[in-house]
Structures are given as structure tokens and as C-alpha cells.
Amino acid sequence: MSSVSGTSSKSSGVERLGAIFRSCREAKRCALIPFITAGDPSLEASLRIAQALEKAGADILELGIPFSDPVADGPVIQRASERALRQGVSLPDVLRLATEIRKTTRLGIVLFGYYNPILRYGLEKFAHDAAEAGADGVLVTDLIPEEAGEYRNVLRGAGLATVFLAAPTSPDVRLKAIAESSSGFIYTVSRTGVTGSRERVPVGARELVGRVRQFTKLPIALGFGISNAAHVNEVAEFADGAVVGTALVNAIDQAAREGEDSAVRAAGEFVAALRAEE
């Protein structure tokens, strides 16, 4: 699919994510969803990393919008955010980066961030520009369905998927509201806590995904603490997508000390290894 015009992009984000999950299901695998912080180590490098991730087998890219106060993130992603902010990376830069990624890859693109930069940009303008850039969906960590009435209408009007979080602490009544508010997919948080790597997939994750499924036919991705191929294979048994964030951001950071080429290569190798045992 080549570049899409303003009007025909109206429903393309939701549809594109739907098509990606369908093709993964047909191939009997779960969608691989890496997270990177836009602008870490640089905007140019982020574009090349995205391209390398696609080659390595990623299906959807979660593109983190840096924020000064990332309360839901652990130290690794906090520092990535700080590195990007030190270079002056802002939301308009992230949208330009998304435009470049859309032009050069077939990855699904989900913008991932906190509410304040989006509010400041202007909700209507953000939805329009994000859709125009070729983003497929948006996940705002500190925005829950109850506070998201206008946000949901505006984003859906622009054809963007609204992805909400489901958490282990969410009672069924909330899971239902989360399912009804979401489009594209639902991001289920594997455990309480901030983002960060763990030894194993938390035992409650399988049951939580099962609880979410009662209320939706949407694909369900699992995130928080997934860092290797064994985790991804385990998640594939019960979820439709696996999000890998902290471990990848860490790999990029370590390699970036040797230069950006090294960071790009490391990102590709890391994600290729997640697919290795399949």
C-alpha cells in the first residue's frame, strides 16, 4: 500500500492493525510488538532501528513519545526518555519520525505516551496529524476510559485505533469498559508495577488474558517483563501479541555507546533472536 490520502486514511489505522493480527493468526504466531523511545539515541537512528526491526520480524512498532515525568515506566525507559528530551525531541518530531517510518516500512505504528504532551499539542490537531503521519493507533498510559470520552471520539474520527491498558487489578466491570473503549487491540499489563524486564512471565498473566477475552473479540497483546524468545513463545500460547520494551531499549542503549550503527544492528539482532525458536 502506497501513501494514503487524508480521506482514505480515515479508517486505515484500525484496519491495518486488524490485518496484521489476522495475518499473524493465519501464520499461527503471535504478533511481535517491540517498543522503542523515539529519538533514543537519535531521531535518525530511530528510523533505521524501525527498519531493522521490520526486517527482523517485528509486526507492530510501539513508538514512545518522550515525557519528562513517565510515572508508569521503570528506570531503563525513564532514562531513554531523558536522553531523547536532552536532544530536544518533541511530539512534532515524533510525528515526523512516524511519517518516515510509514513511508519506508509496513510496520503497524502505535504511538505510546503520556497525556500532557498530546493535550498541549491539541487533541484535534494531534489526531489529524498522527493519522496523516500514518500512525495506526495511540496508547496513552495515564488516560483511562472514564477520562477519555472526547479523546476517543476525536481519534476514532481520524481513523486511529484507541488502545487502552488492562491491568491485573482491573475488576471485570472495568475490563468490560476497557474492551468497549478499545479498538485495534487491547494491551494487557502482565503484572502490577512499572515497565521492566523479569525472569519469567508472571503466573497470573494467562488468567488475566482469559478474563479480558470474555469481553472482547479484539486481539490481546501482553506486555511488561517480556524480554526473550522463551517468554514470547509462552505468551503466544494465550495472547495475540507480545510487547517487548525495556529489554530492547536496554540493548539499544548498551550498543549505542559504540555508535549508532551498532545500536541499529543490536536492535535488529535482539528482535530476530525473539523469533529464533519458532
Next chain:
Amino acid sequence: MSTEQTVIGKSVEGRFGPYGGRYVPETLVYPHEELAAAYEKARNDAAFQHEFDQLLRDYAGRPTRLYFARRLTEKLGGARVYLKREDLLHTGAHKINNCLGQILLAKRLGKKRIIAETGAGQHGVATATVAALFGFECVVYMGAEDVERQSLNVARMRLLGAEVCSVSGGTRTLKDAINEAMRDWVTNCADTYYLLGSVLGAHPYPTMVRDFHACIGREARRQFMEAENGGLPLALFACVGGGSNAIGLFHEFLNDKEVALIGAEAGGRGTGLGEHAARFRGGSQGVLQGTFSYILQDEHGQICPTHSVSAGLDYPSIGPEHAFLHDLGRAEYVAVSDQEALEACQLLARTEGIISALESSHAVAEACRRVPGMPRDRAVIVNLSGRGDKDMGILQRELQL
């Protein structure tokens, strides 16, 4: 969210006009709902209120005095000045009111690990105090810069058995301490109670913390009327960081339209972003740490560093109810500089023999600026929210003592 139904002093679903709300990661919604339900039950429970009132009286030392500051009044030559002596409470500031209310809720919820953030250290000390009183574990997050400038309070917290975690991320002040406390809570919410120290954060905190401090205004209004033959003050003065002592004083007077409500923000050392913490001068609407309010931010919505000589006012957002009172024009907010606060602290010390906290000194400074222009047959109340012992290091340096 029905903002149309909002009236002054009442929040609907945690909204004060358009402000407030609940902007938190999904994991924290249930703990907030659980807390809101427990608070709703407690506020209508006579046994809870009785226990709370008893602790306020016997442990904290309420009611606090409303003291007529004769020599300060003479010096200023205008309206008479009364000081609401929250500085005389146990632990040295108003913060203990809220801590006693919340520790009772923690007990009801069966959560025996208490976490808190602190700026100046007053809320941290008050939290460590009530945790010790109830035999609960206590962890206090404090920005690394504040750990340095408020070292006395760090030692007090440790003596009380609390663990003080120095936060070196971000701007190393109150904002970053709150981030870290939220990260702890999102991880440990099953057995941990977050004892937030101001009228900030997501619903129900701004409402609940206000209610726990509303005794300040209830007492002050009654005491003032007794002292002034049933009259009301011309104006109330209070400093505003998050704004808990101010809302605690203002709330009882909201419907007394003739009483001016004046909040003093930290004007710091200049008017540029990063030089102050005056949200109504340099801020704009936005969401930070769970609530929609006025915040100091750059053009891209990143939160700006702030500065104030007083750690307790050094914060880029303000309680959502203050944002609403500001927009309604019911309360007025002004910026008081570091220098003015230091001078007011010195003036109060030398006229009344009272050393006020640098936070409270901002309120004193604004009163000193206005009182000379107010009629001598009227009077004002200044909320002396805390005492200045903790600030002696800064005062020693700044005033060359």
C-alpha cells in the same frame, strides 16, 4: 463527569469545574476506587470521625490558637493581623491533620506499609510520625536536592523509623519524589497505602486531603468571630504549593463572599520559566501526576523545572480546586519572591518572636504588602502553616546569621 453540576467547594466525581479527575495508569485505578469508597464510608461514620477528632485534639494539639499579632499590626499600621498557629501542632506544621486522617483509612483498608512523598520534609515527618504511632512500616521518597537542603527533617524521619529514599531522577525535587512514590504504589498497591501529602493527585485525594484540613478554617472562623464580635475577616492569606493549608483555611469561608481569599505562590528569583513556581503567572492547563490543573510546562507539554527558596512550594502543578477558584475569581493568587519571603520571616521573628517556615513566610509577606492599605478597624488572618526550625540552614546562609 458532569462539570455543569459543580458548585464551589463540592467536587462531582472528583471534578472542580473542569479541573481534577483521575489520570493514572490502569493498574492504579482500583486502588484509587478502593480508597474513594473507604473514604466515603468513613466520612459518614461517626466512629471514624470521633477517632479522628480525638487524635487531632490529644495527639496533634488542636484546636490551634488564633493569635492577635499586636506588634506586627503596629508595625504595618493597617488592618489587624491574626495568625492561625498551625506551626504549633505536633511535628511543626499543618501536615499532621491529613496524616492522621489517612493513617486511619490505611488501618481500615488493612494496609500496613505506608509510602509518601515529601518536599520540605514536613509531610514526610508527619507521615513517619503517624506510621510510628500505628506501628506501620514507612517509606518516604524525597528529591535529592531536598534531602540536602532539609537534612534536619531527613534525620527526624529516620529517628522515627522511616526509610528515606533519595530520588535523583528528573529535577530532584518534590515532583520527582511523587513520581517515585507512584511507581512504588503501582508495584505494591496490594499491601501499600500511598499517603499523599497535598490536595494533588487523582480523585479522591484532592477532596479527601482538603476535608482532613478543613478543621483549620472551621476553627479560625469561629475563633475570629469570638475575638471580633461576630465579624468576619477582610482577607485570608495562605501559601500555596499543592495548596493543602490554603484550601484547609479557605474552605469554610468560600460562601462568605466578602472575605478575600489570597494564595501566595513561590515567585522564586525571577519571572522566567525555571526561576519560580508561580503556576498562575507562568502556567497553563495540563495534566500532571493524576490531575488536570494549571502546570508549568514548555511549548511541547514537558514539565518545567521550578525554583523556590522553600522546598514545600517548589512544585510545577497546583491543587485542582485552587485552579477552579482562580478561574471563578473567588480566590486570588499572587507570586511572592524568595527575597520577600525571607524578609517577612525576619520581620515576624523580630516583631512577634515567631520563626515561620519559609513556605508560610510567603503568606506573611503578601499580608505585609497589603495590610498597610487596609482599614485599621478591620482584620485579616494569615495561616502560619509551619514553623521555621527546619529552615535554619537556609536562613543562616541567606540572612548571614
